[in-house]
Amino acid sequence: MNRLLRFAHRWIVFAVAVVVWELLTRAAAHPYFSPPSTIAEAAVRLWSSDSLTEDIVPGIGRLLLGWAVAAVIGVVLGVLLGRSNTARLALGPVFNFLRSIPPPLLVPFFAATVGITRMQLPVIIFGAVWPVLLNTVDGARGVDSTKVDTARVFKLSRAQWLLGVVLPSALPKVFAGLRLSLSMSLILMVISELVGSLNGIGYQLALAKDNYDAPGMWAWIVLLGVLGYLFNSLLLLLERRALAWQPRHSLEARALATGG
Amino acid sequence: MSLIGLACFFAVWEVASRTDLVPGYYLRPPSAVLPRVVTLLGETGFQRALVATVLATLIALGIAIAVAVPAGLVLGSVPPVRHAVMTLVEFLRPIPSVALIPLAVVTIGTGPDTKIVLAVFGALWPILFNTMYALDEIDPLHTETARAFGTGGFGVLRRVALPSAAPFVFTGVRLSFAIALAVVVSTELFSGGTVGIGQFVLEASAGGLNMDDVLAGTVIAGLVGLGANFGLEWLHRRLFAWSLPRGGER
Amino acid sequence: MKMLEVRGLGHTYRGKDGTHTAIDGLEFTVDPGELVCVVGPSGCGKSTLLRTISGLIKPTRGSVSLHGNPVDGVPSDLSVVFQDYSRSLFPWLSVTKNVEFPLRKLTRRNRTTRAAEALAAVGLDGAGRKYPWQLSGGMQQRVAIARALAYRPSLLLMDEPFASVDAQTRFELEDLLLRVRREQDTTVLLVTHDIDESVYLGDRVLVLSKSPATVVADLDVPLGQHRDQITTRSSDAFVDLRARVAGLLTSAPARVR
Numbered sequence: 093m094n095r096l097l098r099f100a101h102r103w104i105v106f107a108v109a110v111v112v113w114e115l116l117t118r119a120a121a122h123p124y125f126s127p128p129s130t131i132a133e134a135a136v137r138l139w140s141s142d143s144l145t146e147d148i149v150p151g152i153g154r155l156l157l158g159w160a161v162a163a164v165i166g167v168v169l170g171v172l173l174g175r176s177n178t179a180r181l182a183l184g185p186v187f188n189f190l191r192s193i194p195p196p197l198l199v200p201f202f203a204a205t206v207g208i209t210r211m212q213l214p215v216i217i218f219g220a221v222w223p224v225l226l227n228t229v230d231g232a233r234g235v236d237s238t239k240v241d242t243a244r245v246f247k248l249s250r251a252q253w254l255l256g257v258v259l260p261s262a263l264p265k266v267f268a269g270l271r272l273s274l275s276m277s278l279i280l281m282v283i284s285e286l287v288g289s290l291n292g293i294g295y296q297l298a299l300a301k302d303n304y305d306a307p308g309m310w311a312w313i314v315l316l317g318v319l320g321y322l323f324n325s326l327l328l329l330l331e332r333r334a335l336a337w338q339p340r341h342s343l344e345a346r347a348l349a350t351g352g
Numbered sequence: 353m354s355l356i357g358l359a360c361f362f363a364v365w366e367v368a369s370r371t372d373l374v375p376g377y378y379l380r381p382p383s384a385v386l387p388r389v390v391t392l393l394g395e396t397g398f399q400r401a402l403v404a405t406v407l408a409t410l411i412a413l414g415i416a417i418a419v420a421v422p423a424g425l426v427l428g429s430v431p432p433v434r435h436a437v438m439t440l441v442e443f444l445r446p447i448p449s450v451a452l453i454p455l456a457v458v459t460i461g462t463g464p465d466t467k468i469v470l471a472v473f474g475a476l477w478p479i480l481f482n483t484m485y486a487l488d489e490i491d492p493l494h495t496e497t498a499r500a501f502g503t504g505g506f507g508v509l510r511r512v513a514l515p516s517a518a519p520f521v522f523t524g525v526r527l528s529f530a531i532a533l534a535v536v537v538s539t540e541l542f543s544g545g546t547v548g549i550g551q552f553v554l555e556a557s558a559g560g561l562n563m564d565d566v567l568a569g570t571v572i573a574g575l576v577g578l579g580a581n582f583g584l585e586w587l588h589r590r591l592f593a594w595s596l597p598r599g600g601e602r
Numbered sequence: 603m604k605m606l607e608v609r610g611l612g613h614t615y616r617g618k619d620g621t622h623t624a625i626d627g628l629e630f631t632v633d634p635g636e637l638v639c640v641v642g643p644s645g646c647g648k649s650t651l652l653r654t655i656s657g658l659i660k661p662t663r664g665s666v667s668l669h670g671n672p673v674d675g676v677p678s679d680l681s682v683v684f685q686d687y688s689r690s691l692f693p694w695l696s697v698t699k700n701v702e703f704p705l706r707k708l709t710r711r712n713r714t715t716r717a718a719e720a721l722a723a724v725g726l727d728g729a730g731r732k733y734p735w736q737l738s739g740g741m742q743q744r745v746a747i748a749r750a751l752a753y754r755p756s757l758l759l760m761d762e763p764f765a766s767v768d769a770q771t772r773f774e775l776e777d778l779l780l781r782v783r784r785e786q787d788t789t790v791l792l793v794t795h796d797i798d799e800s801v802y803l804g805d806r807v808l809v810l811s812k813s814p815a816t817v818v819a820d821l822d823v824p825l826g827q828h829r830d831q832i833t834t835r836s837s838d839a840f841v842d843l844r845a846r847v848a849g850l851l852t853s854a855p856a857r858v859r
Contacts, residue, residue: 320447
């Protein structure tokens with residue numbers, strides 16, 4: 093009974109919002125604000141068509157591949173940079189500038205350099221690398237001096253030191269960066285496919301717009317929301333497992349991971 | 353040291369574009385781009401685009417703060433409301449605001465209000481969540497001290513909760529600025545009809561591939577982002593010196 | 603009239619894994635102008651006692667009255683100094699603003715003079731514009747004491763106020779407390795786990811048993827008004843009394859629930 097009540101408490105506002113939305117849109121019959129039931133129909137129609145293999149899977153593939161490449165580059169570079177004051181001083185301003193560029197502007201740049209149909213992956217990688225990189229640098233810098241001294245006393249090899257001490261200490265920040273990067277990848281996937289692509293979720297979204305297919309647009313938006321939620325939840329799950337040894341997440345890490 | 357780093361960056365860029373490592377036609381060398389940055393900043397047409405983008409970002413940020421801070425305070429301090437509303441929030445938050453661009457363009461049009469609405473949607477979340485989390489993290493001893501001196505519920509909210517949450521809220525605002533700027537530029541890029549840096553770059557890249565302008569516009573947008581971040585960080589340090597990590601505590 | 607009357611006071615916490623009775627059937631009174639020390643073993647419920655007296659939590663049994671009025675909610679003429687000064691001072695307020703915090707009802711001018719007086723009384727005249735985190739631990743606790751004094755409470759509650767500072771600072775702060783309470787005639791109830799401190803500071807010492815805490819002894823401290831860290835602590839009366847308190851504490855029967 094108690095659990096049922098709690099469940100109701102959690103979902104009632106959501107349910108009411110959907111019902112009100114349905115009633116309002118039915119009453120208003122606005123051309124672009126579609127009722128949830130119509131959106132659901134459109135979603136079933138679109139997601140079960142060829143789009144699944146031709147747009148959704150390639151779109152997600154780009155997103156994950158781009159994010160993974162950005163993550164590897166970011167973590168490796170971040171750990172090295174975080175432990176070298178010289179490198180950080182030299183590259184800090186350059187990186188600060190590069191990450192300040194609004195990532196969507198990378199779209200025209202890469203469209204011109206590598207071609208409009210092939211620019212999606214570089215755009216995602218370039219835009220998503222900064223949160224991981226900068227957070228990893230921050231985490232690697234923060235290794236406390238006792239750990240540094242302990243490692244010296246035990247004469248750890250450089251690899252042991254970086255992989256066994258620095259990386260685990262930096263892990264909470266790394267994960268915060270990974271989550272930010274993931275939502276950035278999703279955004280860049282959409283915008284790069286919107287502007288110029290032959291397939292993908294963003295492409296379908298632009299197509300629905302050109303066809304004045306409002307329920308279709310809503311359906312793709314919902315799919316993107318679901319994907320964002322799903323990926324973030326999976327990453328959180330992974331993070332909890334990887335950081336099980338940590339007493340609890342710092343406020344800072346949590347606060348930094350809310351962007352998107 | 354930092355200067356050497358910057359110099360190396362420009363040297364690599366220059367060499368890369370001149371040796372055709374990357375097709376030089378596309379990656380214009382800094383010796384061509386940087387002068388263009390300077391001349392662009394002097395052109396009224398570009399100035400208007402720059403002002404339009406920055407203004408839209410600031411308006412969106414202002415609206416986002418006005419909405420998200422009170423909402424975060426309510427969600428953070430009234431658990432029943434929070435439990436009830438969180439499902440809806442968790443559903444809305446992951447929707448990338450750029451995914452709403454096509455829909456917003458057909459419903460609202462291509463005017464500045466479209467990019468502002470979308471940027472508000474994107475900028476809302478970091479501020480909302482930081483406000484909420486910050487309220488969770490208030491030291492109970494602070495609240496208890498205030499109560500022991502006879503401060504009531506509203507007094508505790510105003511005199512203890514707000515000031516102790518302020519630095520984290522501000523961090524949210526800083527994150528949100530970057531998001532708002534990115535969303536505004538995205539909207540300009542996609543919809544084309546509205547004046548701004550995004551549209552400027554789009555036209556430069558489409559109309560005869562004027563790569564000097566594309567890169568110069570991108571560099572200037574980057575400088576805007578960099579400047580805003582520096583400014584906000586500086587303000588953060590000035591306003592909230594008490595919340596900064598101090599030596600010896602690490 | 604008694605300043606503070608505690609009658610049959612008991613508090614039981616209800617948690618997920620059963621209940622825990624922190625204090626049970628406490629009985630004592632404090633006269634106006636007295637400094638009473640409460641000493642007891644660690645974890646015997648001293649903090650619970652202070653929290654119920656200050657109205658921060660509602661006791662499950664018994665009553666607390668402050669100059670005759672039953673305490674229900676936080677009384678308006680009471681102030682508290684907590685052990686953890688770094689957390690009870692507000693880091694976003696300057697030292698002066700921290701001291702002025704409880705003085706909302708006064709005019710601006712009165713507030714400023716009161717705060718200045720209180721800071722001068724604890725020897726921090728020059729530090730008003732600094733922030734708590736720019737001060738040493740001992741100085742921060744002085745600020746907390748100044749804040750409590752500026753409020754001019756009928757009763758000042760102190761929860762292990764000197765437990766987090768080093769020994770040297772601790773002696774200084776103890777003498778500071780004795781001096782200001784003489785000057786301002788404040789009634790103080792101070793909780794500590796340090797036997798020497800309770801005897802050195804108190805006009806009376808209340809000895810508590812292990813949890814759930816009850817009063818096992820109420821001792822007068824015949825050391826006079828003027829005390830000194832070296833001569834008082836080496837006097838026979840002091841040594842006798844601390845031996846008695848120590849004996850009571852170690853033999854204090856742990857009551858079976």
